[in-house]
Amino acid sequence: MAEPIVRLAGICKRYAEMVAVESLDLDIAAGEFVVLLGPSGSGKTTILSMIGGFAAPSAGRVLIAGEDVTDLPPARRPTATVFQDYALFPHMSVRSNVAFGLAMRKVPKAERHRRAGEVLQLVGLEGFGSRGVHQLSGGQRQRVALARAIAVEPKVLLLDEPLGALDLALRRQMQEELVRIQKRLGTTFVHVTHDQEEAMSIADRVVVMNKGRVEDMGPPSRVYLRPASVFTACFMGESNILTGEVVEATSGVAWVKTRVGTLTVPTHAMPAESVTLSIRPEQLLIGNAGAGTLSLGNGTITETSFQGTHLRAHVAMEGDGNNELLLRAPVGLPLPVGAEVQLSVRPEDLVMLKR
């Protein structure tokens, strides 16, 4: 990576009773769209606040464009934030909101109005300049908040769950627009969300957070298909988690004894090692899947729900106790509750989780 635009060097944030962020190192490249993904309380918003200057790290440094900004207030950092509740100035017109940052930079009035017009056009609010904030819908307010932050041409744009209050259709549309705007401006975006679908659809890189720690980090496809931890496998979509013990291992292949039989996993492992495997529900194959696949045995469908794009089913596998697998099947298959199915999986779809 070239010189990162944002470097978080060992930052952590402790409060009297709890640790919000444990020692974190993170480099963000110029022009990158990074999404911090995690449940509430995972520390993702705290990280954003420390980059923006709204929270001081208990330890560690924040560098932006090579400059140590740890002790600088938000006003003197090359960042701008899109707040979760938009935090628009309610007493100002849309234009004045967007031009506020430029006014603070003493840009002449005519110039800042011209610039505000440009940015409003970029976010699809051309001609809304003279309206009052209270006359706008939620989606339009969101765009004004975005325009206001973009107008000051920050080096890094920080977005704190900006789409949380929008309905699903609007959220999808805004996700696409965020990506379009980000690519067009080339500005670095750091976006916080708890919505894994949103993270996958917009991010160049996802940073999965849990309890103040980074669980996993990488391009969405890698994080989804080859998750590093149990938490990531279950938070980024659904997973079947299988714990087991390595009964035999050669170079590159391990035989792992699990609740659905002994599976041949293409991985490096030591005999007698305890391991955790994950299988995505849509990677379970139904019926006799042929050569090269691993049979997981037979099971009975106990519960199904129609999800539109697929059928989600719980399958009770043969064996003792709670031996259930989650299955995503094409909607065309006749899979009533009580039906017997044989399940198998391709060895390469078995992921060995590190934690």
Place this chain on the structure above:
Amino acid sequence: MKPRELAVILYLTLAIVFIFLPVAILVQYSFQDGLVPVPPFRGFSLRWYERMLANRKLMEALGNSIIVGGVSSFVALTLGFLAAYGLARGRPRYAGRLQFCLMAPLTVPYIIIGLGLLSAFSTVGIGRSLVTVGLGHVVINLPLCFAIAYSQLGEHQANIERAAHDLGASDLQALLLVTVPMLWPTLLAAFFIAFTLSWDEFVIAFLLSKFDVTLPVVMWNMLNSGLNPQLNAVGTLVFATSTGLVVLIAALLLPRSRNG
């Protein structure tokens, strides 16, 4: 109509009549075409209003009331708002206790505040005047202005101020360009609430004034020489002003609460 609804309407009507009948009668007899404001009502006349407007003492007191109310409300609002801003944003140690101390005067009876100020002023050698009345009204209105401003300085407003800082505003710029204008309707309403209370206030104004007096004190002095329709006219003026201000306050505050 169901009996239940009928009972509600009946009760409401009785309550409103009970509250407003004395005022209605006061207003009615300000138009009395006679020398005393007692039945029978002799018909409609504006002569007592003419007398009131021609009464120099009354008009002076009216001016005094406006000055005392305006200045003391402005001072109470400024101090109360700054205290609320400091407490909400600076988060000093013992913020809870400070808030309690600022609000505590609300529980003290006006007569105690008046007597306390009277002895305090005489101890340090400050004579009674409109200034001391105004100071008394600052004492009673500051807690109220503080409470109103404090209630409007929540986390959402703090985020809006954060946005201003984020976009490059200094503390002073954020205060003057964002916080105060954003709270403008609330602050104006607080000002008028304080003004209304000062406008109606008698005990402190009576205890702390000497030669220059406010309207309620003049009314009290006039009462000593018996009932007089002119007094009804003054009362009507005081009541109408207060009502007008209350309507104004409601108009300022209601659209805000509706928008959330």
